[in-house]
Amino acid sequence: HSNREMWFQDLFPPNTCPINAKTKTFYGIMFDAGSTGTRIHIYTFVQKSPEILPELEGEIFESVKPGLSAYADQPEKGAESVKRLLDMAIDAVPPHLWKKTPVVLKATAGLRLLSEEKAQALLSEVKEVFEESPFLVPEDSVSIMDGSYEGILAWITVNFLTGQLSGQNQHTVGTLDLGGASTQITFLPRFEETLKESPTDFLTSFEMFNSTYKLYTHSYLGFGLKAARLATLGALNTEDRQMFRSSCLPKQLEAEWHFGGVKYRYGGNKEGETGFKPCYLEVLKVVKGKLHQPDEIRGSSFYAFSYYYDRAADTNLIDYEQGGVLEVRDFERKAKEVCDNMERFSSASPFLCMDLTYITALLKEGFGFRDNTLLQLTKKVNNIETSWTLGATFHLLQSLGITY
Ligand SMILES: Nc1ccn([C@@H]2O[C@H](COP(=O)(O)OP(=O)(O)O)[C@@H](O)[C@H]2O)c(=O)n1
Ligand SMILES: [Ca+2]
Known part of the structure; x- marks a missing residue:
């Protein structure tokens, strides 16, 4: 200006x-x-x-x-x-x-x-x-x-933008970030139990705006949406370059996909089963028992962005510009609709069924959220991106003595 x-x-x-x-x-x-x-x-x-x-x-x-x-x-x-x-x-x-x-x-x-x-x-x-x-x-x-900073800085951004880091009544909100290769969960524990029961490397103290926040945060590498596709296909951590098939993909599909500089061939179960049920079982293998489940999050609401937002917007669960509030079960309902009618959604990404099913499994079986847990889906607050980059910039300006 x-x-x-x-x-x-x-x-x-x-x-x-x-x-x-x-x-x-x-x-x-x-x-x-x-x-x-x-x-x-x-x-x-x-x-x-x-x-x-x-x-x-x-x-x-x-x-x-x-x-x-x-x-x-x-x-x-x-x-x-x-x-x-x-x-x-x-x-x-x-x-x-x-x-x-x-x-x-x-x-x-x-x-x-x-x-x-x-x-x-x-x-x-x-x-x-x-x-x-x-x-x-x-x-x-x-x-x-570092993955723990990614979660913390996104949490700082969202809570700063929603006004929770200033004034007396701070009701901070937890954040869920689903990237391509990793996913983060971050919140401020309210119960002593959470502090006691969490692995020590899931808890980090962080100073910002003259306050210290002891946060629960973890970044799961390999659990981002695109990494999860490869894991579901069985194509992760293998030199094998065969055709990978899945019940989460349209039956007749055969295609190629580039990720992280590697080319993968993938396709549908030509003769076998397709649809939500078999797909959910496939995806479950990727998440079941792999994530820490803090009890206190089951009932609380979270801010969710990145691929949670994109896939919800792609399937009209939320408005692309406005975002919106969803329950965990809305993702499951949409996953069933897409997976059990793959032809109808064939103009969208062939991975839409797999992606929605993964999001459902990650939320329910991975983190242990309830069906009725509320998710506030947001891309921007007051026209500023809800990204870890703002928190990182505050931290940077602070460390350079420029301000904050
Ligand atoms: N400023 C940004 C950056 C990423 N994203 C979303 O983040 C997802 C991709 O994550 P990413 O490329 O940052 O992957 P990671 O490195 O975080 O695993 C996509 O859904 C993007 O639309 C966003 O919504 N806004
Ligand atoms: Ca990211």
Whole structure:
């Protein structure tokens, strides 16, 4: 909003400008290198006076596909996709603030699954792109993020945007993130039991906005939606490149799929069974007994985003723009409808039945949610993406002493 400032400055000499006299605008650039895409978030903050915390004014968001991990064997090309997004920031941030604007990229599950060597090659190419840009490049600006931070930072974002981290009555909400390669669950335990019964590495203390939060969080690597497809097909962690078949796919289907730089062949059960029942049994093998089930979440409601949101919107369970509130059983109802009528949904993704069935099994048998657990599906709050990137930007500005 530099235009607005200038508009005032034309009318008033610099020191008498009535509203913007002490107003300081600054920016933070955060890249989300996810397993299915790379995204840039350019946040604008306004500090109205030195005594009060700056306000988040807006966000510019753009994304590209595929994600960095698809360039495992061409790291320069991967870095190029980052550069194209970074060029947007050159236009968005006023030149006199470039040097003060930090730029950071954090990669998630896609890079966690690559070999150390391939991941490092990608990260160092990206680092070079950053170094060549006019922005502030902090130490450790390009890295793979720890899974526990991914959950915590998304929780911070959602609870900040919904106003739960300020004021007296804090009723924080738990968050569910379903990515391509990993999935996160995060909440603030209210019961002593939860603290006692959880594995210690599921509990993390985190300081933000002068408060300490002891959160329950875990990132399950390999339990993202796309990784779960491979696990269901039996194609995960095997060198075998046969045709993988599933009762969750349309009978006559035979196709190819690229994920994490690997090509897979998959198809339907030509002669065998298809539909919700056999599909659920297949998917159950992937989740049953694999996740920790904290008792206290069974009845509470959660914010859910990423693939929970996308698949709910794809099947008209929610409005794509508005989001909405669902019960866990709504996903099951929709999974049955799609899986038992695959021909009717054949114009959609061939994986729609498998995806909805996986989401159902993950929620019910994985985390142990009840059928009537409420899920608030949200993509944006006040026009800001519900992504871990905002929490990460707060943390970054805090560590650089810029603010927060
Ligand atoms: N800013 C963002 C980033 C991802 N997503 C969603 O996150 C899912 C993909 O997850 P991802 O590519 O970040 O994968 P992970 O690396 O998190 O496993 C898709 O459903 C995207 O639509 C989103 O809704 N908004
Ligand atoms: Ca993600």
